[in-house]
Amino acid sequence: MSGIVVKGFGAVSPAGWGAEALLNACRRGESAPFKEVACPGYKNPLKARFVPVASPKSAFTAHPRLRRTSPIAQFAVGAALEALGPDTPLIQNGARRLGIVYCSTSGCVNFSRRFYDETLKDASTASPVIFPETVFNAPSSHLGALLGSQGINYTIVGDQGTFLQGLALAADWLEADRVESCLVIGAEELDWLIAEAFDLFHRNKPISEGAGALHLAKRAPGGPAVNLQAVTQPQFFSTRADRRAAAERARKELGPQAEGDLLCDGIQGVPRLDRDEQQAWSGWGGERWSPKALLGEGFMAGAAWQCVAAVAALSSGLCDNATVSVLGFNQQAIAARFGKS
Amino acid sequence: MARMDRASKLLLHAATEAWTQSGWQACENLPLVLGTTGGGMNLGEAVYRQAIAAPLSRRSQASRVIHYQPPRQAIDLMEAFGFSGPVTIIANACASGANAIGHAWELIRFGRAERVLAGGYEGLSQLIFSGFDSLQALSPTVCRPFDAQRDGLALGEGAAVLTLETLESAARRNAVILGEIVGYGAVTDSHHLTQPHPQGDAALAAMNAACASAGLTAQSIGYVNAHGTGTPLNDSAEAAALNRWAGARATTLPVSSTKSSVGHLLGAAGAVEVVICLMSLCGRWLPPTSTLQTKEAACTFPVLRKAVDAKIEYALTNSFGFGGANASVIVRRWS
Numbered sequence: 001m002s003g004i005v006v007k008g009f010g011a012v013s014p015a016g017w018g019a020e021a022l023l024n025a026c027r028r029g030e031s032a033p034f035k036e037v038a039c040p041g042y043k044n045p046l047k048a049r050f051v052p053v054a055s056p057k058s059a060f061t062a063h064p065r066l067r068r069t070s071p072i073a074q075f076a077v078g079a080a081l082e083a084l085g086p087d088t089p090l091i092q093n094g095a096r097r098l099g100i101v102y103c104s105t106s107g108c109v110n111f112s113r114r115f116y117d118e119t120l121k122d123a124s125t126a127s128p129v130i131f132p133e134t135v136f137n138a139p140s141s142h143l144g145a146l147l148g149s150q151g152i153n154y155t156i157v158g159d160q161g162t163f164l165q166g167l168a169l170a171a172d173w174l175e176a177d178r179v180e181s182c183l184v185i186g187a188e189e190l191d192w193l194i195a196e197a198f199d200l201f202h203r204n205k206p207i208s209e210g211a212g213a214l215h216l217a218k219r220a221p222g223g224p225a226v227n228l229q230a231v232t233q234p235q236f237f238s239t240r241a242d243r244r245a246a247a248e249r250a251r252k253e254l255g256p257q258a259e260g261d262l263l264c265d266g267i268q269g270v271p272r273l274d275r276d277e278q279q280a281w282s283g284w285g286g287e288r289w290s291p292k293a294l295l296g297e298g299f300m301a302g303a304a305w306q307c308v309a310a311v312a313a314l315s316s317g318l319c320d321n322a323t324v325s326v327l328g329f330n331q332q333a334i335a336a337r338f339g340k341s
Numbered sequence: 342m343a344r345m346d347r348a349s350k351l352l353l354h355a356a357t358e359a360w361t362q363s364g365w366q367a368c369e370n371l372p373l374v375l376g377t378t379g380g381g382m383n384l385g386e387a388v389y390r391q392a393i394a395a396p397l398s399r400r401s402q403a404s405r406v407i408h409y410q411p412p413r414q415a416i417d418l419m420e421a422f423g424f425s426g427p428v429t430i431i432a433n434a435c436a437s438g439a440n441a442i443g444h445a446w447e448l449i450r451f452g453r454a455e456r457v458l459a460g461g462y463e464g465l466s467q468l469i470f471s472g473f474d475s476l477q478a479l480s481p482t483v484c485r486p487f488d489a490q491r492d493g494l495a496l497g498e499g500a501a502v503l504t505l506e507t508l509e510s511a512a513r514r515n516a517v518i519l520g521e522i523v524g525y526g527a528v529t530d531s532h533h534l535t536q537p538h539p540q541g542d543a544a545l546a547a548m549n550a551a552c553a554s555a556g557l558t559a560q561s562i563g564y565v566n567a568h569g570t571g572t573p574l575n576d577s578a579e580a581a582a583l584n585r586w587a588g589a590r591a592t593t594l595p596v597s598s599t600k601s602s603v604g605h606l607l608g609a610a611g612a613v614e615v616v617i618c619l620m621s622l623c624g625r626w627l628p629p630t631s632t633l634q635t636k637e638a639a640c641t642f643p644v645l646r647k648a649v650d651a652k653i654e655y656a657l658t659n660s661f662g663f664g665g666a667n668a669s670v671i672v673r674r675w676s
Binding site: 148 | 370378380385386388389390392393395396397399402403406407410411412413415416419420425426427428429430431432433434440444447451453467468471472473474475476477527528529530531534535542543546662663664665666
């Protein structure tokens with residue numbers, strides 16, 4: 001996998017639109033503010049960390065496919081276009097075959113809830129404009145349309161570790177010459193239904209929303225680059241298997257800590273949630289960032305922020321290597337390492 | 342089982358049949374690749390109904406939230422058969438099942454795995470039914486794919502699971518081989534979120550990509566199991582794509598849509614239709630478009646009205662989904 005480089009990265013998070021806002025939040029240890037989420041019937045609203053309104057409004061929202069999309073599509077496209085950067089015209093004019101791996105845990109829950117609510121009230125008038133936006137792959141479809149890309153485009157769902165699986169899948173496509181570059185995106189959107197569902201398991205722990213994206217390609221001759229050095233096998237766990245042991249296996253598979261290695265972990269500052277990952281990654285000798293402790297549990301977006309923060313730190317010369325640990329809620333532990341070449 | 346969603350039960354049923362038939366044993370590091378659009382949508386709907394009707398009641402909500410999620414359905418499946426390994430759940434709308442089979446094949450083809458359990462599953466739900474109704478995509482009469490008077494699709498539900506392995510692995514076990522997957526193509530139609538390009542550009546590209554990966558041309562294909570939903574837009578676009586792809590071969594290429602018999606199984610459709618192709622190849626017959634009355638004029642190819650005996654070597658199946666997800670899979674008769 002050492003022949004795979006990160007050509008660009010992008011993020012939309014409660015810290016703001018752009019990877020720089022995410023990097024600054026991580027460097028300064030700044031927590032994003034809370035807002036209230038009104039849940040029907042609740043006396044005390046839940047709290048969550050929302051993505052601030054983009055100012056000025058992103059130009060891509062003028063595209064016909066993106067005028068009426070849900071927030072998750074806009075977050076995904078915002079992060080993806082930032083990651084593509086100057087390569088965007090190469091995709092749009094067909095000069096480069098792009099693959100897209102879009103990852104999400106909850107998907108377009110905002111429009112799904114709205115459409116189902118309309119169905120329950122009067123199915124005969126439920127909106128045909130909303131329904132197509134409820135499918136998991138709507139955001140990646142909009143992105144493909146915006147870019148005019150006909151290449152392979154997978155939407156994969158799962159717990160947070162799925163984003164790192166997406167990186168490995170993109171590397172496979174690149175190594176097999178299925179595509180010339182590949183976007184890997186993780187995105188989520190907030191809705192009271194998700195906030196309430198999460199609160200069933202973790203009382204008063206705010207969730208968040210946003211997206212992160214990495215643009216991967218094969219290494220080209222010349223010039224320093226950030227490369228994707230390794231992604232471990234997904235280490236499966238279930239109710240019968242030990243979650244901490246899975247995280248330990250991921251760490252062991254990644255090998256010894258490298259020189260000047262920054263760890264971007266998934267710690268949230270909630271002891272019960274963090275215990276397994278803390279123990280599996282105890283004794284880490286270098287600096288350690290925990291983006292989700294600052295920005296909230298962003299599910300797939302949270303894993304993407306960890307990777308974007310790692311790559312941004314490398315690009316800014318803040319470290320020589322960066323490791324990402326993701327311990328998902330209910331599926332897998334997985335880790336990745338980025339470095340400079 | 343009581344906590345499982347209907348879709349999970351369908352998945353487990355199909356997987357049991359495949360697992361038993363294959364003779365696979367419990368093991369570690371067996372990849373699982375699944376395709377679905379809704380996962381456990383019925384449970385998700387129940388969560389919402391209770392959240393609205395009794396906001397402060399948390400009774401059963403946590404269990405519903407857990408079992409609603411596709412990863413939980415994958416875990417239930419793995420625990421049922423005693424295996425573990427990486428899980429990939431592809432949600433490419435109605436192409437999900439075909440993508441899952443194709444992705445699993447690529448894992449084996451590129452040496453990432455020796456064996457993969459793969460399939461698609463879908464349970465009907467209010468949201469999905471209401472959604473297709475809102476788009477006026479449901480037939481108010483009878484679903485008649487490739488019929489001149491076609492007026493929409495019929496929704497269905499179900500699951501199909503395949504046990505895929507390398508030839509070497511199958512030979513070591515003295516396994517009964519039911520068929521071979523030889524080609525897979527996946528492309529994106531950026532024309533519209535829910536409508537195909539009128540000339541079937543992406544469908545054509547998917548079939549070409551599948552043929553290229555198999556080292557075949559349309560001349561070699563003996564049967565096409567079409568996506569054939571029965572909607573005016575899909576069938577005219579797919580007919581245009583098939584005409585362009587097959588060229589002169591089109592006039593003799595048998596095509597049918599088994600959605601006329603079992604309905605559109607959405608995320609399960611692609612996997613179920615691969616299984617139908619395998620059964621056809623093994624049994625030496627081709628399935629019909631059982632409801633066809635008057636063939637759409639744009640179809641230059643024969644649309645089978647009745648099941649026929651046929652000795653063919655290769656079958657291609659198409660799956661197209663919302664968002665422009667287009668996938669084609671080619672299977673070969675094992676001999």
